[in-house]
Amino acid sequence: xxxxxxxxxxxxxxxxxxxxxxxxxxxxxxxxxxxxxxxxxxxxxxxxxxxxxxxxxxxxxxxxxxxxxxxxxxxxxxxxxxxxxxxxxxxxxxxxxxxxxxxxxxxxxxxxxxxxxxxxxxxxxxxxxxxxxxxxxxxxxxxxxxxxxxxxxxxxxxxxxxxxxxxxxxxxxxxxxxxxxxxxxxxxxxxxxxxxxxxxxxxxxxxxxxxxxxxxxxxxxxxxxxxxxxxxxxxxxxxxxxxxxxxxxxxxxxxxxxxxxxxxxxxxxxxxxxxxxxxxxxxxxxxxxxxxxxxxxxxxxxxxxxxxxxxxxxxxxxxxxxxxxxxxxxxxxxxxxxxxxxxxxxxxxxxxxxxxxxxxxxxxxxxxxxxxxxxxxxxxxxxxxxxxxxxxxxxxxxxxxxxxxxxxxxxxxxxxxxxxxxxxxxxxxxxxxxxxxxxxxxxxxxxxxxxxxxxxxxxxxxxxxxxxxxxxxxxxxxxxxxxxxxxxxxxxxxxxxxxxxxxxxxxxxxxxxxxxxxxxxxxxxxxxxxxxxxxxxxxxxxxxxxxxxxxxxxxxxxxxxxxxxxxxxxxxxxxxxxxxxxxxxxxxxxxxxxxxxxxxxxxxxxxxxxxxxxxxxxxxxxxxxxxxxxxxxxxxxxxxxxxxxxxxxxxxxx
Numbered sequence: 011x012x013x014x015x016x017x018x019x020x021x022x023x024x025x026x027x028x029x030x031x032x033x034x035x036x037x038x039x040x041x042x043x044x045x046x047x048x049x050x051x052x053x054x055x056x057x058x059x060x061x062x063x064x065x066x067x068x069x070x071x072x073x074x075x076x077x078x079x080x081x082x083x084x085x086x087x088x089x090x091x092x093x094x095x096x097x098x099x100x101x102x103x104x105x106x107x108x109x110x111x112x113x114x115x116x117x118x119x120x121x122x123x124x125x126x127x128x129x130x131x132x133x134x135x136x137x138x139x140x141x142x143x144x145x146x147x148x149x150x151x152x153x154x155x156x157x158x159x160x161x162x163x164x165x166x167x168x169x170x171x172x173x174x175x176x177x178x179x180x181x182x183x184x185x186x187x188x189x190x191x192x193x194x195x196x197x198x199x200x201x202x203x204x205x206x207x208x209x210x211x212x213x214x215x216x217x218x219x220x221x222x223x224x225x226x227x228x229x230x231x232x233x234x235x236x237x238x239x240x241x242x243x244x245x246x247x248x249x250x251x252x253x254x255x256x257x258x259x260x261x262x263x264x265x266x267x268x269x270x271x272x273x274x275x276x277x278x279x280x281x282x283x284x285x286x287x288x289x290x291x292x293x294x295x296x297x298x299x300x301x302x303x304x305x306x307x308x309x310x311x312x313x314x315x316x317x318x319x320x321x322x323x324x325x326x327x328x329x330x331x332x333x334x335x336x337x338x339x340x341x342x343x344x345x346x347x348x349x350x351x352x353x354x355x356x357x358x359x360x361x362x363x364x365x366x367x368x369x370x371x372x373x374x375x376x377x378x379x380x381x382x383x384x385x386x387x388x389x390x391x392x393x394x395x396x397x398x399x400x401x402x403x404x405x406x407x408x409x410x411x412x413x414x415x416x417x418x419x420x421x422x423x424x425x426x427x428x429x430x431x432x433x434x435x436x437x438x439x440x441x442x443x444x445x446x447x448x449x450x451x452x453x454x455x456x457x458x459x460x461x462x463x464x465x466x467x468x469x470x471x472x473x474x475x476x477x478x479x480x481x482x483x484x485x486x487x488x489x490x491x492x493x494x495x496x497x498x499x500x501x502x503x504x505x506x507x508x509x510x511x512x513x514x515x516x517x518x519x520x521x522x523x524x525x526x527x528x529x530x531x532x533x534x535x536x537x538x539x540x541x542x543x544x545x546x547x548x549x550x551x552x553x554x555x556x557x558x559x560x561x562x563x564x565x566x567x568x569x570x571x572x573x574x575x576x577x578x579x580x581x582x583x584x585x586x587x588x589x590x591x592x593x594x595x596x597x598x599x600x601x602x603x604x605x606x607x608x609x610x611x612x613x614x615x616x617x618x619x620x621x622x623x624x625x626x627x628x629x630x631x632x633x634x635x636x637x638x639x640x641x642x643x644x645x646x647x648x649x650x651x652x653x654x655x656x657x658x659x660x661x662x663x664x
Contacts, residue, residue: 264279
């Protein structure tokens with residue numbers, strides 16, 4: 011059943027709509043029902059587009075929509091089985107789709123490669139070496155960050171190079187690096203993640219025919235998590251919206267905008283009504299996730315922000331348990347408390363995979379892991395991605411070469427994997443076309459490599475995706491090596507390869523199955539690989555950023571200290587500091603609203619940060635929580651008044 015505000019959003023068929031959906035307010039349900047309602051009211055399914063931010067969210071939404079359509083007694087759409095269905099996609103997947111459909115206009119092959127972050131790092135390291143630059147000063151992380159920021163602000167290399175001040179050594183050098191990077195991508199027939207968005211926006215902006223084609227194709231546009239859009243994504247949303255009908259349905263929550271470091275722009279959602287001045291704004295404030303205590307506490311925290319619309323969540327759920335504020339002297343004591351409490355809850359019947367430990371920074375996970383290991387409690391650190399494993403990246407590189415033989419980055423990765431006697435000198439000769447001067451060993455190895463690719467090329471059209479992966483593993487000899495040596499590492503690597511075979515089975519019955527599989531792998535995000543495995547319940551440890559969109563029965567928010575939840579940049583003016591501080595508050599709010607029944611917030615008087623012991627004060631965000639909602643626990647403190655605590659007395663006490 012939909013509540014009144016949800017029904018209002020679903021019933022609004024035409025024109026621009028902004029739905030401000032608070033945490034746990036059923037936005038996915040509302041968005042799903044809205045799309046079904048459009049179809050009920052005569053809109054062809056294929057004329058509907060919905061854009062999300064993760065493959066996981068896209069998949070879940072698509073499944074829900076198709077299920078709702080097929081089960082709806084008012085609808086009967088056998089055409090869904092023939093591909094006439096709504097397009098549910100991430101921004102990046104949509105970019106791939108549009109760029110592939112217009113690849114000739116852009117001088118690309120339909121099977122262009124997509125650089126992941128490691129690919130980009132390798133290429134940039136090569137460029138820095140070619141330009142004789144200091145590799146310490148010009149590290150790939152620094153370069154990637156700079157280029158990504160320009161692209162997120164709608165600047166490609168061509169436009170950026172026109173703005174470079176020739177007297178500025180940094181910008182001139184960065185321009186040279188970027189230019190070479192673009193050339194290498196062109197030679198590889200490749201794009202990186204940022205290109206998928208930027209090139210799509212530029213194509214839509216500069217080509218009226220393309221723009222009008224998609225206006226006709228997608229007459230109703232839906233954007234999920236609008237607060238997370240950057241300048242270019244916002245531009246795509248606007249360009250895809252027909253200016254005559256303005257049928258755009260944006261769903262988001264300004265209170266959950268926490269990705270400014272990815273160039274997410276809060277102003278996109280705050281100014282939506284100005285851009286679409288006939289917009290109807292609808293607030294979804296009823297929370298279905300959390301207890302009354304958690305909702306009241308969360309409202310109190312976020313209410314202090316000024317850059318917001320002023321939603322106030324409410325719930326009909328029970329009051330629930332009080333929020334535990336735990337004060338520890340050290341991070342080790344804090345970690346032991348979390349592990350002990352998790353063990354206690356587990357013994358009382360709490361499922362381990364319904365427990366999450368959230369922290370502000372990745373370095374906080376180490377001491378927590380130690381505590382869980384000591385207790386023997388199974389846990390998983392979110393962020394260790396299956397597709398980042400070297401053996402999986404090798405297999406994927408082979409498969410990408412079958413689609414795009416010009417990809418030098420993939421060729422370099424696997425030409426000598428497994429070992430074929432092809433060193434760096436031999437590789438230079440191969441790339442220059444001088445294979446005749448190769449040593450006999452290298453020549454044989456190269457021929458073996460070419461034979462393998464030729465064999466796989468012949469097989470790729472007759473084998474299913476999973477069969478092709480299995481054949482590749484067999485031909486590379488990994489099965490034989492593992493059986494002969496029985497080494498733990500080799501066996502584990504082989505097991506991971508078999509897991510890729512299982513993954514590939516999902517694509518076996520699809521047209522262009524290999525292409526679709528490689529595309530999905532290239533666009534995986536952290537949350538997309540965070541799938542719960544049956545019979546393996548584990549406590550999950552993750553950053554607050556990684557937890558967005560998730561929910562758990564029990565949440566531990568650790569490290570609730572002023573130093574951690576405060577702008578880290580040096581030299582900010584007051585306006586910049588206040589803006590950053592509001593995002594930190596939103597981050598804290600996101601962490602709190604992940605909890606359904608129990609919320610534990612802990613802080614430490616001292617914490618080791620990169621080898622230095624630092625004294626702390628409790629975060630001011632914690633102090634915004636009304637006292638009647640909390641219970642104080644901890645080894646040295648019963649109250650929540652920071653001013654009463656003398657840190658030097660604490661040292662004497664311990």
